[in-house]
Amino acid sequence: MNIVFVGHVDHGKSTVIGRLLVDTGSLPEGKLEQVRENCERNSKPFEYAFLIDALKDEQSQGITIDSARVFFKTTKRDYIIIDAPGHIEFLKNMITGAAHAEAALLVIDANEGVRENSRRHGYMLSMLGINQICVLVNKMDLVGYSQETYNAIVEEYSAFLGRINVKPSCFIPVSGFLGVNITDKDKTIPWYSGNTVLDALEEFTTAGDTVEKPFRMPVQDVYKFTRFGDNRRIIVGSIASGSVAVSDELLFFPSGKRGMVKEIEAFNAHPPAVASAPAAVGFTLNEQIYIKRGELAVKADEKKPHITSRIKTSLFWLGRKPMLAKKEYYLKIGSAKVPLRLEQILRVINANSLDWSDIKNSIERHDVAECILTLSHPIAFDTSEENPLMSRFVIIDDYEISGGGIINEELGDSQSRLRDNVYLRNYKWVTSGIPVEQRADRYNQRSALILITGKKDAGKKTIARALEKKLFEDGKIVYFMGIGNVLYGVDADIKGSDIVEDVKIEHIRRLAEIAHLMMEAGIILIVTAIELRQSDLEIIKTIVNPDKIETIWIGEQEATDLAIDKHIENAKNVDEIAGIIKETLQEKRIIFKPW
């Protein structure tokens, strides 16, 4: 079991750990004597903290004890003690150390009382999801074992933890220096008869409740090692919570696709019938559906995760540069990675006083903030209340992990209603008997939706026809679909009432559904549109696999918010433009260059 020691600098973490090692007989032979001798020789009083320092020297000679991690064992179990730095500068390292712990001991100096990092560390522990916390009121010998002092600290710190919804498992008055209440109960503190530090350690429970939660597995990858003669398509990942069994019906989000577990795969072992958190597994499906890294696998008959591109979060910032509203960052959650923008800072919390500060427009290093984030694609998650593991994310700024946080609430985005439709469609979808790759192999192309847009007289239709012809002559399965064809047929019932925004959306929705059908059929579809807007594209992306969409802007591009894949300006003639688009398709590996 991993235990982290946290607390303000100089409150005696190392002394308590040193004492714990001595009193449990966990030191290498002769170590204690050696350190005592050293102290005598240098005429300084012996301190248990020196043991930890001495171990540091020892490690440089190649012996296996580390300053950051100390190993010891009791008859009950093995422990790894993580000594987290108490200094604010090392908050990044404190988080790295503490995030691997299942429980924490927070040390407070009875003489100094609750200090800045006593609070900050308490707060970070709660955000990191470490909810087994025992508080040690140390250096009781320096306050004459005063029950009054102890009670005052217990009261003050309990009140603090209460405000962040943390309930400590215990408070223990100790003296690391004199070994009071570390491993042995003694009568030095007559008014205390509770647990010792060792008792508290032994009473911590290992995180076992993840198996009880609904099945959640971020899809880490999909393997098909055809080059090694292996035709299995194996979906892999580490189970975050719950369990999965052969024949379970699964859903994958955010795509909403569905599949049934055929076999749980294994190497050098029998394929298991069931696998539970935290196993790293791989399984095949009965259906040949196309999914990829970034999806979240859940069971069809269990609680569905939230899916949205707007979230309300609590986050802490570690980056040297502050987090700003205008800048683009990446959010990583499970195996998904999506671009993100800071939409709104609700409040910035001073982790020391827990006071809400005035409205700030940036989040500084070591700040903790509540804010709304907007993502460029929807993600699947549970909230921090429902399933903490599935609510945790990190933020990448300029290649570096610069912050972390938890999602507290799903907020609606513009696509919420459409997305529900798409999920029902995908759930009811009858999968073709011909796998996607087999179709792509036969046609020697991948299906794609090519959206050609630009100003009114940019010659989009002529270009679309030229491209269609070029690809057709190369033997591709390609179709240019004129908008009119849709307008007077599929849209006959709503045509003519364009003024209403809802109807506009419905036009685009129907167009996108047709495109989706054609994608499934393996076709390269060309569509033209006048000055396509980002909001239009968002609708299409909700309905058609976003990876299959190529947006091409012809001619001069003025104020438009559309994210385009290719901008073609100043081309000599239609044929040249069609050639450029063809090259783009080759670069994107939708079609292949001839040998």
Next chain:
Amino acid sequence: MDHLENLENISIHLLREAYANFKNLCMLWSIGKDSTVLLWLARKAFFGHVPFPLVHIDTTYKIPEMIQYRDRLAGEWKLMMIVGKNEEALEKKETFPDGSVDRIACCRNLKTKALVSTLNGSGKRYRYNHHTNRYEVDKNTEPYTGVIVGARADEEGSRSKERYFSPRDNRSEWDIGDQPPEFWNQYKTDFAPGTHLRIHPLLDWTELNIWEYIDREKIPTVSLYYNQGDGTRYRSLGCWPCTFPINSESRTVTEIIEELKSGQLKNVAERSGRAQDKEDGGGLETLRREGYM
């Protein structure tokens, strides 16, 4: 789920994470027990396949059994085997056995420099041809941007401070004072052009865990680890001029596990038989900062 299964799961997760994030990925295989366990874990993670090259730095002073064992497994397990050397230093005889440099400088030449140039593609890479059973010059000279290494935190001081995903700058150097945060199974997988990442899936394993896992999975290991009757065995493998066996009666994996559990080796460092460690002021920090594994 027992402790070994837990360690196995974490390592598999890290291997898959590396494979998903790095186009030019390789794994270092020193032929020793740790990187061989790592290779086995890769076969588990990828269901019997190893979908990236294994890089071995050959100093030409390796104990001959090690090379035989390497080529045997490369053939049996269909490994994409790449071997790199510092041919210039070998030709100029700038080595410790040639008497021209000390042990540390020799390690720097034959290991660190050979490794750096093999990884960035500036040095020749020799690739095992499974049809001819020979090594041929590899045409691929693209730099590897992700390098999987079998370092363990409990081995020695500097390794205990490592991250699972540990960045190296464009000169392969390691900034031990300012490492990225790492939490909630999220790792540094984004990197600037010219830099690369070392990935350490075995960071949480101890020497005992390694042997227990070898025992459980029946992983083939080099015979040098076992006492062949003279009361000695190698505890850590390297080049013959600088690697010495320890006194031990252990003839089998089970006996090594017993020996480690008994505490007989408690006050003997695992790498005590590696002479270069002692010359590097005790730790390997100097060598490792420069790019040593």
